[in-house]
Amino acid sequence: MLRLHADCDRDRQTYFILLYIINYIIFLFLLNILFVNLIDFRMAQTMIFAIEEINTNESLLPNVSIGYRIYDTCGSRLTTGPFKIPVVRIKDSRSLTSDTTLIMYCLFVLCFLLQISPSATCECLSNKKDYPSFFRTIASDYHQSRALAHIVKHFGWFWVGAVNSDNDYGNNGMAIFLKTAQEEGICVEYSVKFHRTEPEKLQKVVETIKKGTAKVIVAFLSQVEMGNLFDQLSDKNIKNFQMIGVEAWITSESLMIPNSFHVLGGSLGFAVRKIDIEGFADYVTKEFWHTAFPCLQREGNSSQYGLNCSRYQDLLGLKNYNDDVTEQRYSNNVYKAVYAVAYSLHSLLQCTKKGGCEKSLTILPQQVKSVVEALKKINSTIKTGDHVWFDSSGAVVAQYEVVNWQQDLNGSIHFKPVGYYDASLPPDQRFVLNTENIIWAGGQLEPRSVCSESCPPGTRKAAQKGRPVCCYDCIPCAEGEISNETGNLQCPGEYWSNAEKDKCVLKAIEFLSFTENMGIVLVFFSLFGVGITALVAILFYSKKDTPIVKANNSELSFLLLFSLTLCFLCSLTFIGRPTEWSCMLRHTAFGITFVLCISCVLVKTIVVLMAFKATLPVSNVMKWFGPAQQRLSVLAFTLIQVLICVLWLTISPPFSYKNMKYYHEKIILECSLGSIIGFSAVLGYIGLLAVLCFILAFLARTLPDNFNEAKFITFSMLIFCAVWITFIPAYVSSPGKFTVAVEIFAILASSFGLLFCIFGPKCYIILFKPEQNTKQHVMGKNPSKSF
Template structure:
């Protein structure tokens, strides 16, 4: 069994014809292009190697035909039609219309391969290309029988964008060949570059037969501001572009290239090095094929120099080939002979056909590239539209320009930017520092014992408590005098005790809030003040009842004696205790971090929990205070030398005034000043009660003791 293979080469400039086991021995010598000659020889080498193998395709011989397309699409089409139609003259007794070609290796260029694949596709003739990398050929609908041994440009195009970003370039230019290879490859690069945040200053294209477009491309590069150019062009277009850049002396460029030209030594000259020196790109892996070097040297030597080898049994004249020849004498000699990057792909293409026929084709997953490559800054030029923003500043887009062009403005409060230039919002409990390059913990604010305001309030609280204790001691020492015994001394001592608690409860409002202090401060305040006002209310009722008792036939005092007075105080206080217990049970106060008043700091405060319960406590205190004020106001003119009613009236007037002004001040004061206002209200009302109720009595006891007698107590207008 014999299998026939075809190979289409772009510019070998020679034709070798071999059909099955018939050696025609015909050589037509024109101009030798060594790289393309090498690709043709690698196919022959692989086919002969397979034909000698006993393991692969045993009893099957592979033949081949090689056509020169002269880098022309028309020639490629003509060769393709010739392959499918078969030879014009065929030896043999029978002929049929079926094509004798089972597989085609080629073409080299993507555009020519597209034509070839679309022509052979309807006939299911497989085409295996070793260099056609255009992504368009991956479309199975348009190219159902196309295969290749080189990767698609989809991967290379994306990799070009990734390497540009890895090197820190965000402002590049783009040039591509105006054919399928360049257009599809550049489209993928531009799409990936946009996703990666890379800005493209210009994107130009030209073809080898369009000098005007080439001139436009060179002018664009010359006028552009970017120093990095991504050149997705073929080998021929790259040579033309470099020549023009050399002529105009356009240097200092960093060119990012593709596998089509990046490893070509023929493009490197002393002049072109100024343009493309330091170019980067992705190259195909070199693979040495055992035995091929000797094979191709022998074939090249016999082809390049004027010597012809025919069969030894032929009677024709034989010109012996010399071992020593001058390679420089060859016209268009190309020294890229050692380049073996594409050779292995031709070799693999032939073996792919063989293995597919043998049903042994297996795909081995390739390993990825090494990661973590670090490029030193001195090895690469800078190509950006705008410099990276310094820490503490952020990017502000320039109107009408790409996203890579921006101004750097200071970050707003609560925002930072680090070395990468990324804007970051500080988390809830953090705030930006002065340099706007780091998030730091927000300052925590609460009324502490160490600050001036806290010290002053603590002083007045302790001073009030101490003063109340001194009054209690004075009253205890003078407990047998008429002025102390008057109007129920028990209520007076209970009132002094409750006032002491009122002064001391203000201390619970100072310091860092915690769970226990939050529950204690409001409940202690509510209960102690109710106890205090209950005592005053009891004393006021005693005054009224005492006046009523002096009337003929009155018997009211027996209904409001000492026992009833104590019971009334306990009853009024228990109601407030019940309200506080319900408050602590249902929704107690708790420590809270308030970040609404100030963005740059955290206010540590006690949340009320149940707002209704808080206002119920205040409302009950206010109700008792108003009731006490009304009763005291009614009793202020009663005929008694030691009438406490008017002093209770003044004290309740001060108390109500303080707490009425407290409400708007409490609501409008921010942060720790809210606590300070509440403490001030507690201390002011406590001092008001202490001075209004007990100052007149202390004045008599200490400064006018002669009036502290029963006789004077029964007199008129002492006060």
């Protein structure tokens, strides 16, 4: 404890400030104490060393001296010792844990106490609302708990057990670890806790560890609880578990007993950084012993020496022991704590390097808030290279060594640094491990601790009902998914999973090609239609002077045969890989050739009707619809379709399109229509001409003619309309290349229907009934032999 007290010394005219450190170490200078805690003893030496350094430092607290008194941690001494109300207390949680700090804080607040702890790490103490006057020169467990999760994830241990002390220190630390572990995808098989006073719970914890399948255990325990757990594990010969520890026990020398390595060997954990304080080793081995124990200066006989030193015999055994000086990891925290007090007093007393300190100021216990504010503002560097400053929670930046329990050839245990964690560095540089230097539990290879092994390529994880996400079954990947070393992936748009489900390959591209069976059949029928049409044309040309050819308007007949040839040929444009040009050609060629064909049939129908009317008396209609008008009519009807196609191609033409919606495993390469309105206008115009032709032919079917061509045109138009009416639903419902096949079938079917219905009867007469190919028969003057 520190009592700030200003007295005027008549000789020196300086201020003397007493720094009381109680509950700091279990070290007694009283004659009735029978043992010494070596760790606390070294910490007391560190405190004294720092105080003497400050007192000889002319730039820090000039003309002001700092003193100290050391008391034991006995509860009665806290209230009855020969000291006045304290203001600052520096406490060691290796003797008094975070729980003790929480308990004592209530008492110290009543006494206007400000605490600076070098080792109390509980995150609960970061709450400045509840603990406004608490500071520490060690980081809170918030950082250590998160670092524990990171080290577990680093080694791929996604299935761990967790044990913690059942107190504020263990519960708070474990809660932070469990939360971080969940965020990092780590599953905790069990999380159990016990208190040093509950042996029944400890037995249950040991049984849980024994029955568990996790090979890694995160032990957020104090030194005492870890010792209790070790005793039980050792008694039951439970070993080969990879222990992950915290600073409270990972470097504890009390656990370094001969048989501890078979249980705790290979343990990994975070320890307070070990920093060498310059000059401290020499100080503790020379000056302290000669000043603290005057009996060592032998003056007189040996009996007198024994009389003088007998009361110090428990301490004298430590005189030449200095091997542990550099092993004290909390010494630097004590060193920083003393300097933090000195710097805050330097500020409060308004000290300057040359002018000294303000002598008229008196710091009373009630002015603890002033000391708190001064501590918040300090930011200095001590000779160890560390910065003395506190963050908003009253703690310092988190800096840990990662240590590994290893054993020398002679069997001695030591804690080897294998990495570090520094929260002051960027996130990707904070955690560094040298795995090559790590000795694992049981002297084996790096342990694996997973609930389920990684799924082989081609399979994916399926959660097991009622179990954590780290426990799963491996089932084959779904279609379009793969799994490999990088994890589960959904194949991107144009890719699909291979048969083994471990690689994405390009999807198969489907279109109606010339080489497949369906394409070959359609090409055959298309060329067959062209051949038949050519034969009909040759036959008509060879019989062009016969009455039946002349009577049926040979010019329109040849034009119709030409348009039918184009219709058969345009179906070929629908076969093959769709491209931008082929898509525009196929639809426009189809629309124009069919309009040309229907226009010829329509004009032929009109000619039939007009020819019948021309046979009536005083009828002169045929002179107004002669060959020239017929050709112009066909041209006019066709030009309208040409104009529609030009507008379609100009505004929004058809284009090649990869359809990946209909099938997931393959791509349909098809022609998108571009403008639906344009395509509808093309089909609508063809349908309009066909319906008009059908109506006119239907009206002329009963004309009193021996060879009534209108009847055959009616049948052809009936077939044509039926084909294209059934085409629409078939076209919409057919998938992939079958859509194109349906369209080609409709073109061929309607073309064959027109060819056979219109030209079939004529060819039959020419070839098989030549006797009917006479003018009398055509004019209906031989009704007994009418067709």
